Amino acid sequence: MLLDEMEARAQRQLDGMTVNRDAMARDVLDLVAAVRRARSAIADKLHREKPDASMGDFEAAFDSLFGDLFGAQAVTARASGRATATVSLDAVRQRKAELAQIHIARADLHLQEDEYRQLLLDVTGKTSSAELDAAGRRRLLAHFKACGWAPKHKPFSQAEKIEWFWRRLGQAGALRDPSAQGLIAFIGRTRGMEVSHPRFLPVRDASAVIEALKAWLKRASTTTEERA
Template identity: 50%
Template sequence: MTATTRRFAAHTNAANIDAQRKRELGHIHQGKAALAWSDDDYRFHLRNLTGKTSASELDAAGRAKVLAHMATLGYKPKVSTFKPFTQAKKIEWLWKEIGKHGGLRDASPAALLAFAGNTTGTGYSSLDFLPTLEASKVIEALKAMLDRAKRAQAKEGSAA
């Protein structure tokens, strides 16, 4: 019996590759600033490590080599702390914004759940349980409400 080995193919697309390239170039330029390299210092290191004089000319291996060298000199890339909204958090944020612009009679969480139930035709005990499609409907309805509340507030402000 022969043993078979499975090969796993990396499924990448052009957008992911481009995003990774931009992220790595950003880290290289942050490293240049963090290490207080002049342009001459920067080009010296690039040329010695990769033979290139510009980070834009580097391939993935070249970028990795430069970042590894910077790490040996003490540079650590800043990790992004950006965390995108969940749909439930976006719904809550939009509700609060509408309230700030005077577009709600009742800005309570219970009123928000009732609004979501009326919009979707279903009832949920928490916004976290809304399916994606229904949450999208609620978000679009809230965006329209926010636009109306902003226009009404602007109209009142110009009339005063």
């Protein structure tokens, strides 16, 4: 049964997972339990009202409520704005970044396909980087570094540029509040949007913030009268 598979998979994820993924797995288990209760309630109601109901009738009624339940779960998740959603997104970004580093390291170390697969198996017990959890990815990257590989310096990101200009303005005495919260407030006033970190800004808005900070820093080099 689909529910049995979902429940078993989520239960397996609970072992050895981080707090964030642990919470995600528990959400799945809660959902499975809710669906089981709903299925039982529908079966009881259907058999009371229609003793001769066929399995097809039962499945149709269950599928209808099952879809409604998932829709309600999605609406609730969007409306609640739970921190787990942001944390989950950060985890996805982190996984993509680490997998990218793994493939870059493999190329830099000139590992052939068979060599790479054997090394992967020896270090992590897996034969594909896609199967690695966070601990496995860190272990593999640490092994690459022990072999002499070093990640190349990445270019300044837009978020890093924004933070750099903000620090310079603080050093110039142009800011009333040079904290990270002060920067977030400035972004809110400048772009009319709420973000928890500059890295979540769309490219166009981040560029506008950079230009605003750049112009402010230029003025601050000659006067300290303007303050945030």
